[in-house]
Amino acid sequence: MKAKRLVIDVKKKEKHEEEFEFTPSAVLEKADEGVDFEKLKKLIKYAEAKGWLRV
């Protein structure tokens, strides 16, 4: 697939557009599920209250 590239030559101080052969790449997820610390704190408090956990 052809796509457009904007080229800035910093030495010659000139810009031009050119076509290049482009293969779309996978869009990666920005992050995994992660840790919600507010939920984690609630979970710890709940587990402490139930006597399941001692911190």
Place this chain on the structure above:
Amino acid sequence: MPFFRTWIDQPSVDISDMPSGTLRLVASTEVTSDTTSVSFTNLDINTDKMYVIICNVKNNTASTSSYNLFINSDTTTTNYYTQLLQAAGTALSANRFTSPQVLYLTAGTRGVSTVKVFLDADSYLKCAFEHLRDTGSGILYVCGHVSKTASVTNITQIDIQASITNAISAGSTFALYKCDY
């Protein structure tokens, strides 16, 4: 409240007057029609030591796009790693993957990524980015580290390339600074 202001009457400043360690603008551009990649060529990081690129990008396409930073025309994504940390409200998350991703925009959104590019003491690419995206209650903060799996002798070209066609939309701007020291 009274205040004092000092006027410095110097009509022009020669860039050679700037002390080393100062950020100096090397090139900047505004994208006037949708494009897929922006390339800075004829760079020399061995002389310039460090580059700072401010990527102010709009994604007007109907698809999500990530944006990769490639050096020296090596566009094989698996030759790079990204480690990132993301804050979204009280949720913190992290990820690592084999591509040099410095920006990520969902369809019709915009974001700013400040990217610092170095070579480490053994000439491996080290790139630190700080990415600000989305608006209002959905704002996200993402920071990360991009590295290359092999060392290089210099960085002569930096490409910021979207993962889908034309996801660097008109109105996006890029500025590249150097900071020799």
